[in-house]
Amino acid sequence: MKEIDARGLACPAPVLQTKAAIELEGAVDIQVTVDNPAAQQNVQRFMESKGFSTRLDSEGGDYHITGHAAEGAAGAPTSAAAPAKRTPQDEHQRIVVLCATDRLGSGDDVLGRKLMINFIKTLKEMGPDLWQLIFVNNGVKLAIDDSPVLDELKAYEADGLTILVCGTCLDHFNLLERKKVGTTTNMLDIVTAMQLADKTISL
Amino acid sequence: MVFPTDDNVLVGLNRADDAGVYRVSDALALIQTVDFFTPVVDDPYWFGQIAAANALSDVYAMGGVPKTALNLVAFPGQSMDLAVLRAIIQGGIDKLKEADTVLIGGHSVEDQEIKYGLSVTGFVHPARIRTKGGLRPGDCLVLTKPLGTGIINTAIKAGLAEDRTIERVTRLMAALNRTAAETMAGFRVHACTDITGFGLVGHLAEMVAGTDIGVRLHATAIPLLEEAKTFAAMGLIPAGAYKNRTHRQEMVRIGDRVERAVADVVHDPQTSGGLLIGVHPADADALVKALQDNGTDAAAVIGEAQEQPKGWIELE
Known part of the structure; x- marks a missing residue:
């Protein structure tokens, strides 16, 4: 020190x-x-x-x-360590939402998919407190060409929200070419984002 | 404290303003002001120009025409080359010439630290005085110079400003508010001040404190030096900016969407800053265009006066 x-x-x-x-x-x-x-x-x-x-x-x-x-700080900052565009004021929290599924909750998958669409659309109510949205595992399917919330996610990204999509997961599902929103990322960025965040919400 | 006064004091110490105004006759009033400070740039000639432009500015902000000036000098004559002092005073003289103002005297003292400034006297018709009071609901606020000189001066002290940034900010501080003052004379101007040590918000606060009026500022419309945003993010903000913010925080509301650097720059103390003009809304666009046509490139409408919330400054 x-x-x-x-x-x-x-x-x-x-x-x-x-x-x-x-x-x-x-x-x-x-x-x-x-x-x-x-x-x-x-x-x-x-x-x-x-x-x-x-x-x-x-x-x-x-x-x-x-x-x-943070990882890579003094040199080229990684996406996770870069100053957050959406948090210009001190008083904003940094909330990370980690999305490991394309449906919300368990029980009925049709209902779960509907709920997830609604969840993504409603996320904007967090305002500038929402710092990063991270998709892993089945969640990466929300970031590809036939995602029912692709337009919403693109709008969030245009508004400055950092969206990270797990590269290993895209590769596993053979979806690397079909990803249409967000930055392809690795586990180090994800872990760093969680460390810097005031709160992580995982689904 | 009770100050001596008489019926001819048109603007005195009872309410904060840029300069004092004293009626000589029904057609003439004197504007008197004094300002001096320690060097803000390394070059003595440019420091002299900036100090003079800054002292003259108070007369322009009152709607007047500067006529005479007296030098105020503190200088370590025992230890420093007198050529430095000569360069400072030459800078002042050249700026006074540009303002068609004559130097008719002055006073100097021995001091460890250099200080230079002037006392300036100007003329104004008593009916054409522009004070800080007088803002009306709906009036547009026009600012004539970009903000950020305090932050950039801090970066200069830190040795982090590039030469072209130093040159740009030096010229900006040395620029007279004369053209802006002459241009605004042709429009329905209800209030005016110049932006100096208290920053944009501090001087606006003097316009609205204790009145029946508030103001709303549009963060993205405020002209500012790009470099100031970068340096603010790096923590090169003068202590005065934090003092200004703390002093006025109970009458300022800054919206969530305002960029942090802009929220910093509105409190930044300015050296020889621009005029802040409250103008009839129907005249605002024409005033800005006339200012730009006359070389005041940065001039912009940055907000407006409103009836509610009274006494508040909102930045959105």
């Missing part, structure tokens, strides 16, 4: 020290201590711009910002 004491320093000095530690020293776990709210917010913004997940602790008049590099 790289530790920086930037107390007593005015902006932009705390950001510059953080920048040097990440870019020059290659720090992936870092804690920066500052003593004013402007420096705190600036250091946190900087870490996030580098794809770091951050945590803030206050102690007296001091702020400790702890940053952890």
Whole structure:
């Protein structure tokens, strides 16, 4: 853990020290201590711009910002680590919906398929809190040419939602050529997205 | 605190405004203002120009014409080359010439840190004063310079701004608000101010605080320097911007869809920023076109005054 004491320093000095530690020293776990709210917010913004997940602790008049590099952060960010377009404000949650099926619930498959269509169409009610939608296993069938919700998913993607589709699963079902929406992804991206998320909902 | 006053004080300290105004006769009032600060750019000649443009701006924002100016100088004459001071003052003089304003005196003190600015006096007809008050429901808000100079100055201090960015923002800060002021004189302008240290939201707050009016801003319509968005995302935001935001947060509502960088830039303290003009809605498009035709390229309608919610600034 790289530790920086930037107390007593005015902006932009705390950001510059953080920048040097990440870019020059290659720090992936870092804690920066500052003593004013402007420096705190600036250091946190900087870490996030580098794809770091951050945590803030206050102690007296001091702020400790702890940053952890997501996979591939300082270099080319992966889709999971890239700053989320749909979460421009701090107050938004990052919700990941992991969809491992093309039908919702068990019992009646016809009903299950109908419910899933309705579920996907209603997901937009989460607003900007919905961060990523991930399809694995049978769920990838919702992202192919004959999906009943293809138009809805395309609209979500155009609106900035990250949609990830499991490449191994597409390959298994021989559907690689028929995928029409989302980014083909791997398990590392999926796991990283879950780690960065405030909440993961799996179906 | 009670300030001395008399019947000829048309704009004084009882309500925040850009400058004081004193009636000399029914046809003439004096506008008086003073402003000085520490260097915002490394080049002394450009610093002098920026300081002068900034000091003159308050007269333009009141709808007046600047006439005379006095220099205010603090300089470490013992330790620094006097050529630096000469360059600063030359910058000021050249900017005053551009404003057809004469320099008739000044005062200097020895100081560890360089400071430069001017006291400027201007003329205005008492019936044509443009104050911060006077906004009416439906009025359109027109901004004449892009925002983001505070953030970019922070990036310059950090050594992260490219030369062409430095040059662009320097020219922007040194640009007079003269053309904008002369252009707005031909339209039904109800209120005007210039954007400086309190940022767009802070100066708007002075326009609406304690009045029967609120304003709505359109985030995507606000002209801003692209680089400022990038630097804001990197955390190169001056402490003053955070202070501005905290100070006014109880009268500001920022919508969910507003890009975070824009929500930062609206609080960014500006050096020698543009005019913010409240104009009759029927005149707004023509004013913007006239401003653009006169070289004020960034001019845009950024929002409007509304009856409800009173005293609020909404950014959507």
